[in-house]
Amino acid sequence: MAKINFGGVEEEVVTREEFPLEKARETLQDEVIAVIGYGVQGPGQSLNMRDNGFNVIVGQRKGKTYDKAVSDGWVPGETLFEIEEALEKGTIICFLLSDAAQIELWPTVKKYLTAGKSLYFSHGFGVTYKDQTGIVPPAEVDVFLVAPKGSGTSLRRLFVEGKGLNSSFAIYQDASGKARQKAIAMGIGVGSGYLFETDFYKEVTSDLTGERGTLMGAIQGIFAAQYEVLRANGHSPSEAFNETVEELTQSLMPLVAENGMDWMYANCSTTAQRGALDWWKPFRDATKPVFEQLYNSVKAGEQANISITRNSQADYREKLEEELKELRESEMWRAGTAVRSLRPERN
Numbered sequence: 240m241a242k243i244n245f246g247g248v249e250e251e252v253v254t255r256e257e258f259p260l261e262k263a264r265e266t267l268q269d270e271v272i273a274v275i276g277y278g279v280q281g282p283g284q285s286l287n288m289r290d291n292g293f294n295v296i297v298g299q300r301k302g303k304t305y306d307k308a309v310s311d312g313w314v315p316g317e318t319l320f321e322i323e324e325a326l327e328k329g330t331i332i333c334f335l336l337s338d339a340a341q342i343e344l345w346p347t348v349k350k351y352l353t354a355g356k357s358l359y360f361s362h363g364f365g366v367t368y369k370d371q372t373g374i375v376p377p378a379e380v381d382v383f384l385v386a387p388k389g390s391g392t393s394l395r396r397l398f399v400e401g402k403g404l405n406s407s408f409a410i411y412q413d414a415s416g417k418a419r420q421k422a423i424a425m426g427i428g429v430g431s432g433y434l435f436e437t438d439f440y441k442e443v444t445s446d447l448t449g450e451r452g453t454l455m456g457a458i459q460g461i462f463a464a465q466y467e468v469l470r471a472n473g474h475s476p477s478e479a480f481n482e483t484v485e486e487l488t489q490s491l492m493p494l495v496a497e498n499g500m501d502w503m504y505a506n507c508s509t510t511a512q513r514g515a516l517d518w519w520k521p522f523r524d525a526t527k528p529v530f531e532q533l534y535n536s537v538k539a540g541e542q543a544n545i546s547i548t549r550n551s552q553a554d555y556r557e558k559l560e561e562e563l564k565e566l567r568e569s570e571m572w573r574a575g576t577a578v579r580s581l582r583p584e585r586n
């Protein structure tokens with residue numbers, strides 16, 4: 240493990256240099272990696288592992304996603320199977336169904352977790368909230384996770400571009416004495432940038448906080464608040480959308496990604512810098528109580544409970560679609576559609 244100083248705190252992390260792809264392949268050469276589920280993480284991880292030369296099969300029930308797997312080059316009867324058949328053939332079972340669906344399939348998965356096999360997650364959810372999920376792995380299997388810090392779609396896209404998303408990894412159960420090596424090898428195999436270690440509890444609590452917070456929930460909330468204030472004061476949708484979203488995603492966030500916040504600030508006017516430096520703390524102070532409320536709710540298991548309850552309902556997809564439609568059909572995001580259609584590269 241490489242010791243790296245993260246802002247004054249030393250952490251041990253795994254880089255691709257110290258755990259090269261060849262070593263990962265060697266570690267897993269006798270394994271059949273069965274990716275169960277072909278939603279968002281399933282395609283990203285399985286295709287990256289296949290392209291990296293691992294022995295991968297996919298297990299997916301028949302339907303639209305099964306057909307997508309076929310069009311991605313998985314061959315029925317050779318590398319693509321019904322879930323139970325893949326569970327039987329696999330020695331590392333990658334449980335990549337949605338967290339709610341994992342509950343329903345768990346009794347089936349458990350049947351195939353014989354001694355010597357491994358159970359792999361990309362989330363600490365199932366075992367951390369075992370009181371709610373009933374997921375308690377048998378003692379004689381290795382249990383570990385690799386959680387890519389981003390969408391499976393980006394995991395695949397970045398891999399194809401020769402880049403990589405960072406991932407965390409964690410060991411829950413080490414029956415073989417080799418769980419750690421296997422977990423790291425899987426992390427390298429799915430196309431991670433660097434790997435940092437965590438545990439199942441910390442993975443799920445940070446993940447549920449992040450996606451409800453700055454990554455997805457808070458960002459939409461703050462966009463909506465600013466957009467609404469601008470519109471209420473007579474600004475056009477074009478002006479409000481550009482000043483709230485388009486400039487951020489197209490101009491300023493790429494600068495933050497490249498070299499940090501002060502670098503982005505430094506590339507803006509002194510007027511903008513003065514205002515940003517004066518206003519970031521009031522925004523922090525206003526939102527911090529909401530983040531604290533969120534974290535406490537995650538810690539109490541409430542967010543897991545909501546996610547399980549809502550996503551287990553028979554009509555959850557229709558209801559989800561209604562809520563996504565509300566976003567899509569809001570003035571702000573319809574304005575966004577128009578703005579994107581006018582990007583020079585789209586013509």
Ligand SMILES: NC(=O)C1=CN([C@@H]2O[C@H](COP(=O)(O)OP(=O)(O)OC[C@H]3O[C@@H](n4cnc5c(N)ncnc54)[C@H](O)[C@@H]3O)[C@@H](O)[C@H]2O)C=CC1
Nearest residue numbers: 276277278279280281304335336337340361362389390391
């Ligand atoms: N979406 C993402 O990019 C990320 C997801 N994760 C984690 O990875 C895991 C997989 O998540 P996603 O790829 O988002 O899953 P998903 O919500 O896209 O579902 C995956 C698959 O589950 C199948 N499925 C759903 N209900 C089923 C049922 N009752 N029986 C059989 N199959 C069923 C669907 O057909 C789909 O192919 C989760 O633990 C998630 O928290 C981690 C990092 C990012």
Ligand SMILES: CC(=O)[C@](C)(O)C(=O)O
Nearest residue numbers: 387388389390391446450
């Ligand atoms: C993409 C990711 O890492 C998330 C936001 O945590 C998820 O999809 O669950």
Ligand SMILES: [Mg+2]
Nearest residue numbers: 387388389446
């Ligand atoms: Mg995440």
Ligand SMILES: [Mg+2]
Nearest residue numbers: 362446447450
């Ligand atoms: Mg998540």
